[in-house]
């Protein structure tokens with residue numbers, strides 16, 4: 535099952551059956567952490583795909599696999615439909631098309647260098663500008679991330695900027711290499727709440743204006759709804775649900791998505807939050823058999839312990855969930871409707 539926004543044509547970036555197992559040496563034996571398990575994802579240009587899930591669900595590992603910072607155990611990447619090779623030149627070409635924006639804009643900028651240095655360096659390294667054009671191109675990058683007028687910012691140092699401005703510089707630096715794909719790993723989680731919206735709006739603007747394919751990694755499903763076309767929900771290294779963002783957040787089909795939504799901050803909610811689903815995420819060294827969510831699931835059935843559910847169609851167009859409750863052969867009639875309100879009544 536390929537997750538991601540459905541658009542005609544070839545996606546800018548596609549991942550096929552990506553799997554990452556990290557070796558760990560525990561109790562003298564050789565074991566592995568099943569961090570990402572058989573994920574296929576298509577990122578078309580001009581779209582935002584949000585990957586959401588709790589800490590440890592494998593979101594960052596997926597983003598790092600997509601940047602080629604780490605090698606997959608198995609699976610492949612396709613850029614504009616072409617398989618991505620592993621030679622030094624192919625890797626360099628790839629990094630100029632796929633850019634990673636990190637969580638902490640402080641650590642991603644070097645405090646001894648000015649904004650100008652951070653922007654001109656990739657332009658020079660990737661030969662995107664002749665010497666005489668550097669100043670003009672660096673300033674136009676600032677304008678593209680709404681740091682205007684550019685003269686105000688170009689000769690500042692990271693400590694002279696706010697967190698939001700630093701994150702904009704980190705994004706501008708990525709734009710210098712004219713990427714097709716932006717991978718943003720929790721880009722606003724370390725920013726002050728009051729400036730988060732501005733950075734999310736900038737990403738939305740870049741999607742629209744520059745036709746970038748954007749992957750937005752977050753544990754905040756409310757911001758995913760705000761920004762993304764498609765939401766992909768990960769649990770314990772696997773995709774448990776995906777589909778259009780409003781559909782997933784209005785009518786989640788998977789009990790884990792329901793759990794995430796019930797824990798999301800909602801200013802209009804007057805009652806206390808009640809988490810439906812017990813416990814914590816499982817060990818990824820020995821993940822649970824069958825559906826990995828079954829030990830926490832309030833609706834778990836015998837089949838859930840025995841067999842991993844396939845991606846099954848849910849109520850909305852393009853909405854799928856890996857849950858036996860959606861299978862007419864397995865769902866008990868009373869549990870088949872797992873909308874949040876009916877689930878809460880049980």
Ligand SMILES: Nc1ncnc2c1ncn2[C@@H]1O[C@H](COP(=O)(O)OP(=O)(O)OP(=O)(O)O)[C@@H](O)[C@H]1O
Nearest residue numbers: 556567569587588589590591592593594595596818
């Ligand atoms: N280099 C590594 N070696 C061993 N295990 C790792 C390594 N990197 C990640 N893991 C494990 O892989 C699993 C997935 O981690 P990952 O960081 O991708 O999750 P995440 O959803 O991004 O979490 P967070 O939101 O906290 O960043 C975790 O169990 C983590 O401990």
